[in-house]
Amino acid sequence: MSFEPKNPVVKWVEDRLPITGMLHHALYEYPTPKNLSYWWTFGSLAGVMLVVQIVTGIVLAMHYTPHVDMAFTSVEHIMRDVNYGWLLRYMHANGASMFFIVVYLHIFRGMYYGSYKAPRELLWWLGLVIFLLMMATAFMGYVLPWGQMSFWGATVITNLFGAIPVVGDSIVTWLWGGFAVDNPTLNRFFSLHYLLPFVIVGIVILHIWALHTNGSNNPTGVELKDKQDSIPFHPYYTVKDLYGLAIFLIFFSAFLFYAPNYMGHPDNYIPANPLVTPAHIVPEWYFLPFYAILRAVPDKLGGVLLMFGAIAVLFALPWLDKSRIRSARFRPIYKQLFWVFVLDCILLTYIGGKPAEGAYIIWGRIATVYYFVHILILLPLVGLFEKPKPLPASISEDVLSKKPASEEAANA
Amino acid sequence: MTTTTPEEENGVKRRDFLYIAAGGLGAVGTAAAIWPFISQMNPSADVLALSTTEVDLEGIETGSEVTVVWQGKPVFVRHRTEEDIERAEDVDLADLPDPQPDADRVIKPEWLIMVGICTHLGCVPLKGQGDYGGWFCPCHGSHYDTSGRIRKGPAPLNLVIPPYEFLDDNNIKIG
Ligand code: HEM
Ligand code: FES
Numbered sequence: 001m002s003f004e005p006k007n008p009v010v011k012w013v014e015d016r017l018p019i020t021g022m023l024h025h026a027l028y029e030y031p032t033p034k035n036l037s038y039w040w041t042f043g044s045l046a047g048v049m050l051v052v053q054i055v056t057g058i059v060l061a062m063h064y065t066p067h068v069d070m071a072f073t074s075v076e077h078i079m080r081d082v083n084y085g086w087l088l089r090y091m092h093a094n095g096a097s098m099f100f101i102v103v104y105l106h107i108f109r110g111m112y113y114g115s116y117k118a119p120r121e122l123l124w125w126l127g128l129v130i131f132l133l134m135m136a137t138a139f140m141g142y143v144l145p146w147g148q149m150s151f152w153g154a155t156v157i158t159n160l161f162g163a164i165p166v167v168g169d170s171i172v173t174w175l176w177g178g179f180a181v182d183n184p185t186l187n188r189f190f191s192l193h194y195l196l197p198f199v200i201v202g203i204v205i206l207h208i209w210a211l212h213t214n215g216s217n218n219p220t221g222v223e224l225k226d227k228q229d230s231i232p233f234h235p236y237y238t239v240k241d242l243y244g245l246a247i248f249l250i251f252f253s254a255f256l257f258y259a260p261n262y263m264g265h266p267d268n269y270i271p272a273n274p275l276v277t278p279a280h281i282v283p284e285w286y287f288l289p290f291y292a293i294l295r296a297v298p299d300k301l302g303g304v305l306l307m308f309g310a311i312a313v314l315f316a317l318p319w320l321d322k323s324r325i326r327s328a329r330f331r332p333i334y335k336q337l338f339w340v341f342v343l344d345c346i347l348l349t350y351i352g353g354k355p356a357e358g359a360y361i362i363w364g365r366i367a368t369v370y371y372f373v374h375i376l377i378l379l380p381l382v383g384l385f386e387k388p389k390p391l392p393a394s395i396s397e398d399v400l401s402k403k404p405a406s407e408e409a410a411n412a
Numbered sequence: 413m414t415t416t417t418p419e420e421e422n423g424v425k426r427r428d429f430l431y432i433a434a435g436g437l438g439a440v441g442t443a444a445a446i447w448p449f450i451s452q453m454n455p456s457a458d459v460l461a462l463s464t465t466e467v468d469l470e471g472i473e474t475g476s477e478v479t480v481v482w483q484g485k486p487v488f489v490r491h492r493t494e495e496d497i498e499r500a501e502d503v504d505l506a507d508l509p510d511p512q513p514d515a516d517r518v519i520k521p522e523w524l525i526m527v528g529i530c531t532h533l534g535c536v537p538l539k540g541q542g543d544y545g546g547w548f549c550p551c552h553g554s555h556y557d558t559s560g561r562i563r564k565g566p567a568p569l570n571l572v573i574p575p576y577e578f579l580d581d582n583n584i585k586i587g
Contacts, residue, residue, distance in 0.1 A: 152535065156551065159534040174450075178459045180484035188453065275479055275486045275528075277535040279550050295552050300532055300568045356553045 003029075026212060031230035032237055033218035035399050039113075040216065040237075041244035042106040047204065048245060049099040054197050056092040057141075064144065066190035068183045071146035072271045090260040096138050097263045098252050100286035103131060111317070112338055114326030115217040121318040123210040128314055130203050135287070137196040140189040142284060147268030152281045154181045154189070160294075163304040180274060220398045221326025222391055229395040280355060288352030289345055295356045296368040306368070313375045320375060322383030330389040334382050341374045464587035466579070469523065477539050479528060482586045486528035486536055487574060488547075489584075492558065497521045499545060500559035507563075510570045514559040517573050525584065526560045527574050532567035547571070 003021035005011045014020050063082050065074040078085035107127070110116055116124035143154045158175050162168040177184030215224060224230050231237075255262060263285055267278045283291050290307050297303035313320075328335040344367050351364040392398035465482040467489055472478055477490040492500075500514040518524055528536050535551035542548030542555035544563045549556075554565030561570040576586040 152551075156533040156535065159532075162533075173455060174453050176455075177453055178455050178484060182459075182484050184453075184456070184459065274484065275481070275536060277549075277551065281535065281551055295566070298566050300566055303566065355550075 026208065026233075027238070028232065028234040030212060030233040031215065031224065031227075032233050033216055033224060033229060033395055034231045034236075035218050035220065035395050036216065036237065036240075037219055038240075038244055039105075039109040039219075041241050041248075042102050042109060044241040045102045045245060045248050046099065046106055049095060049102055050197065050200060050204065052095045053092065053099060054201075056088050056095060057194070057197065059088055060092055061194065064190075066144065066187050068146060068186055068272070071144060071186060075145040087256075090256055092141075093264065094252065094255050094260060096141065097255070097284070097286065098248075099134065100138070102248070103134065104286070107131070108342060111341075112328045112335075113217055113219060114221055114321065114323070114328070116318045117321065117324075117326050118318065119214045120210070120217065123207060123214075124318060125315060126203055126207040126210055128311070130200055130207060132311065133196055133200050133203065137193060137200070138284065138286070140193040140196075142268075143186065143189045144193060145268060146186065146272045148270045148272055148276075148278050149265045149268040149281065151181060151272035151274065152277055153283055154185065156281065157283075158185075160304050160307075163301040165301070182274075217326060218395060219327060219329065220392055220395055221330070222393075222395055222398070225394040225396075282353050285349065285353070288350075289348035290352070292348040292352035292364050293368045293371065295352075296361075296364040306372075310371060313372065317375070317379070320379050322380050323386065323388070325388045325391065330391055331382075331386055332389065333386045334379075337374065337378055337382060341371075344370045344374065464585055466583060466585050468583055470582045474522070480586070482527075482574060487586060488524070488526055488528040488539070488560075488571075490524040490526075490539075492522050492524050496524075496545070496558040500557060500561075503557070503559075503561075509562050510568065512559075512561060512570055517559050517561075517570070519576075519578060523584075524558075524560060525574065525576055525586070527572040529572070530554055530567055531562065531569040531571065532565070537571070 003014070003018075003024045005014050005020060010020055060078065063074065063078045063085065065071060075089065078089050080086075082088075110124065110127070139153070139157060143150045158172055158181065161175060162172045164171060173179065175185070176182065177188065265282070267281075270278075282288070290310055293310050294303045294307040297306050323331060323334065325331055328338055347363065347367045348371065351360055351367060354360045356364070392401070463483060465480055465487070467478075467480050469489070469491075472489060472491045474491050475493045475496075477488055479486045479488055481487070490496075497514070503514075505511040505513060514521070517526070530537050530549040530551065532549065532552055532554050535549050537547035537549040537554070537556060539547050542564075544555050544557035546558045546560060547556040548554070549565070549567065552566050554567035555563045556567075556571055557563050559570075560573075562568070574586050576584050579585055
């Protein structure tokens with residue numbers, strides 16, 4: 001199927017720069033497994049959220065001032081004086097949370113259906129790189145309003161690098177541009193917060209390129225066998241994704257208009273004060289599982305290493321998972337372990353938001369140990385010992401075998 | 413390769429040498445060009461210049477504490493009570509994660525002057541709290557004693573003693 005433009009202008013361009021053909025191939029004819037569920041919508045939702053963050057961010061930057069004496073008031077100026085400033089800022093602040101919700105679901109989808117397995121290892125890696133860049137971007141963005149949480153979040157997170165032996169302190173001073181988090185820090189964070197989303201756009205393009213090289217995985221985990229198994233992306237999945245988007249936007253709007261500060265912290269409406277730490281500092285919810293892992297270790301360097309390790313091990317998933325079967329649908333034991341792992345991540349998120357005392361410490365340690373046991377021990381072992389259910393011969397066979405006879409008759 | 417050309421000696425060719433020399437020089441040049449871009453992020457001259465703070469100790473009553481700013485960081489100036497000093501001196505050094513006698517942390521025992529930044533991840537500890545009568549860091553639960561030494565929790569080191577001197581009985585200069 002090649003792209004033959006009818007319009008002479010498009011044809012003229014196409015002969016010199018085949019960009020329309022490329023887009024046509026990626027968004028129109030791209031042969032997609034015909035059995036994708038709504039779990040496959042989160043990828044395109046993530047793309048939409050990236051665009052929302054960039055567009056709202058660029059207009060916020062038109063009114064924001066990256067200086068310690070003016071940052072806080074400039075954000076209040078956006079909230080009170082700028083036309084629709086409140087809307088734009090709340091879109092951006094809640095948009096970051098929405099972006100993470102969508103991306104976390106997207107990652108869990110990949111883990112459930114084994115989407116990281118050959119030949120999609122690089123696709124998985126590029127996704128994790130996007131995730132890391134998102135975390136860096138969101139962290140630096142949260143510093144910009146220069147409230148108490150901004151300041152102390154920035155202090156605690158940059159100090160993590162101080163745990164590096166020998167050069168740690170020099171690195172932290174270098175990151176700060178001073179002897180504490182201060183104006184130079186705020187300035188560089190603003191510069192990088194503006195830059196990184198565009199780096200993310202670049203990696204997203206590679207991610208989609210890698211995706212289209214081997215095609216989408218699907219709920220059966222069985223590769224496309226023939227034409228019967230696939231349908232063109234447009235109109236089938238453009239419409240499905242748009243419907244998913246509509247539902248998602250309702251969810252987003254509910255927060256945006258009815259609870260815009262629900263996911264934020266009241267302390268961030270207090271201007272930064274370098275001499276007083278708030279009694280209970282916690283990062284944004286999307287960092288909580290990693291924060292819980294950091295605090296589970298009673299040793300500075302150990303905690304930092306384990307926290308970064310929690311993400312590093314995800315890069316090794318394609319090799320740690322010894323099972324040749326992709327989809328958890330056909331893996332009775334892995335399927336249960338997957339849900340236990342999800343619960344464990346939710347527990348870590350909960351613990352990360354609680355003060356580090358008493359039973360929370362114990363539970364934080366148990367949940368941390370389980371996180372690594374799942375990935376490093378259970379995953380490889382289950383792959384070796386589990387007896388999978390029989391796989392369908394093809395996607396078509398699977399889809400047809402599930403349809404009730406009456407419906408098939410009606411379709412005939 | 414079947415023929416041996418005059419340039420070849422022990423399998424090393426003139427061309428190999430040129431590759432390595434050119435590549436090496438290129439690497440050095442690139443590193444030199446990158447350096448300003450790295451170095452610009454280090455503290456600038458004006459930040460480095462703000463390096464001393466003077467404190468008048470008169471009026472800081474026994475048992476109380478003030479926080480002053482030095483290099484953008486909080487510094488605790490604590491006027492210790494007899495009891496604080498006794499507790500600080502009366503400790504078995506073997507029990508400490510970062511062993512240091514109290515005498516090494518003060519110039520005059522009644523004045524404890526230290527950077528008020530938790531050595532874990534940089535929060536400002538609260539005075540008069542925690543299990544050892546000194547400071548407690550609420551961020552991840554580090555307990556410091558009346559000498560500012562770490563006793564319990566994730567912080568690895570004692571609170572830092574900044575360089576300071578007594579200008580006279582009632583004035584100190586930090587930095
Ligand atoms: C990956 C995409 C992005 C993410 C995840 C993100 C995240 C964030 C977050 C969490 C905040 C703090 C919100 C608050 O509590 O007030 C923020 C603030 C800000 N961001 Fe972004 N951002 C992104 C892209 C951008 C872009 C492309 C720009 C363009 C310059 C931008 C400009 C700003 C500005 C000016 C602020 C400060 C105003 C405010 O606090 O609302 N952002 N960002
Ligand atoms: S910063 Fe003080 S305990 Fe972590």
